[in-house]
Amino acid sequence: MSAEGALRGASIALIGAGNMGLALLEGWAAHGLSGPDAAIVEPQPSLRLQSLCAAHGFLLNGATAPRDAVLLAVKPQMLEAGAETAASFIGEETVVVSILAGKRIADLAGRLPDARAIVRAMPNTPAAIGRGVTGAYANPETGPAQRALADALLATVGGVEWVESEALIDAVTAVSGSGPAYVFYLVECLTAAGVDAGLPEALAGRLARATVEGAGELLHRQSETSAETLRQRVTSPGGTTAAALEVLSASDGLAALMRRAVAAAKRRAGELSG
Numbered sequence: 001m002s003a004e005g006a007l008r009g010a011s012i013a014l015i016g017a018g019n020m021g022l023a024l025l026e027g028w029a030a031h032g033l034s035g036p037d038a039a040i041v042e043p044q045p046s047l048r049l050q051s052l053c054a055a056h057g058f059l060l061n062g063a064t065a066p067r068d069a070v071l072l073a074v075k076p077q078m079l080e081a082g083a084e085t086a087a088s089f090i091g092e093e094t095v096v097v098s099i100l101a102g103k104r105i106a107d108l109a110g111r112l113p114d115a116r117a118i119v120r121a122m123p124n125t126p127a128a129i130g131r132g133v134t135g136a137y138a139n140p141e142t143g144p145a146q147r148a149l150a151d152a153l154l155a156t157v158g159g160v161e162w163v164e165s166e167a168l169i170d171a172v173t174a175v176s177g178s179g180p181a182y183v184f185y186l187v188e189c190l191t192a193a194g195v196d197a198g199l200p201e202a203l204a205g206r207l208a209r210a211t212v213e214g215a216g217e218l219l220h221r222q223s224e225t226s227a228e229t230l231r232q233r234v235t236s237p238g239g240t241t242a243a244a245l246e247v248l249s250a251s252d253g254l255a256a257l258m259r260r261a262v263a264a265a266k267r268r269a270g271e272l273s274g
C-alpha cells in the first residue's frame with residue numbers, strides 16, 4: 001500500500017516538533033495527512049511549524065485523545081516529560097513510534113504503561129528533503145496494521161529498513177543516524193586540506209562541497225554500481241588518487257578511524273538508554 005493509502009484516515013500525534021519532528025511532519029503533509037488527523041505538541045513552536053499547522057489544519061498544542069499512532073521526537077534526556085505528554089494520546093490500539101537515540105523499548109514501556117505496540121526507529125536528517133533512511137524495530141506486540149502505519153509514517157521522508165533485533169538499532173544509529181555528520185565533517189576536512197594545499201578558503205569550500213554533492217548523486221543515480229567500483233573508476237594506476245588512497249587505506253587510516261567513530265557512537269547510544 002502507498003504511504004498515502006496507509007496514512008488516509010489515520011490519526012497521529014507528534015510529540016516534539018524540533019528538527020526531526022518537523023521534518024517528519026512535513027513528509028506527512030506532503031503525503032496527504034491533513035486537518036485534525038494530526039495533533040502536535042511542541043512547547044516552543046517555530047514559525048515554520050506554526051505556518052505548516054495553519055496551512056494543513058493540524059492541531060497544535062490543543063488535542064488529547066487516543067490516536068492510531070504517536071510519534072515521540074523529543075531529546076532522549078526529555079523522555080520523562082515527553083512520555084507524560086504522550087500518555088493522553090495512547091490507547092490500547094495505538095502504535096508508539098520513538099526516534100529517541102539510545103532509548104530502548106523497555107525504557108519506553110516503563111514510562112508509557114498503556115503502550116503495547118512500540119516501534120523504535122532511527123531516521124536521519126536528509127529526511128528534511130525526503131532523502132532520509134530509517135532503521136526500525138517493532139516489538140512483538142506490534143500487529144501488521146500497526147507496523148504498516150509506522151512504516152508509512154517513516155517512509156514519507158525516505159527509505160525504511162526493518163530489523164528483527166532491537167540490538168541492531170544502536171548500530172543503525174551509529175551508521176546512518178549520525179552518518180550525515182560524518183559526511184559534513186568530511187567536507188570541512190577536505191576544505192581545510194585544500195587550504196593547506198594552497199587554495200583560497202572559499203574556493204576550497206566550494207570544491208569540497210560540490211565534490212561530495214556530486215559523488216553522493218552519482219551513488220544515487222548509479223545505485224547498481226558498488227561504491228568500490230565507483231572509487232576504482234576515479235583511481236588511475238600510479239596516479240594522484242592512488243597516492244591519496246594509499247594514505248587513507250593505511251592501517252591507521254580512514255577505515256580504522258571510521259570503525260572507532262562508529263563504535264564510539266554505538267557505545268554512546270548504549271549510555272543513553274535507561
Ligand SMILES: NC(=O)C1=CN([C@@H]2O[C@H](COP(=O)(O)OP(=O)(O)OC[C@H]3O[C@@H](n4cnc5c(N)ncnc54)[C@H](O)[C@@H]3O)[C@@H](O)[C@H]2O)C=CC1
Pocket residue numbers: 015016017018019020021041042043044073074075076078081082085099100101122123124125177
Ligand atoms: N537530529 C538528528 O540528526 C536526529 C535525531 N534523532 C532523535 O530525534 C529526537 C529529536 O531530535 P531533534 O529533533 O534533533 O531535537 P530538537 O531539540 O530539535 O527537537 C526536540 C523538540 O522537543 C520539544 N519538547 C521538549 N519537551 C517536550 C515535551 N514535553 N512535549 C513535547 N515536545 C517537547 C522541544 O521543544 C524541541 O522542539 C532525539 O531524541 C534524537 O535522538 C534521531 C535521528 C536523527
Ligand SMILES: O=C(O)[C@@H]1CCC=N1
Pocket residue numbers: 101173177178
Ligand atoms: O547525535 C544524536 O544523538 C542524534 C541521534 C542520531 C543523530 N543525532
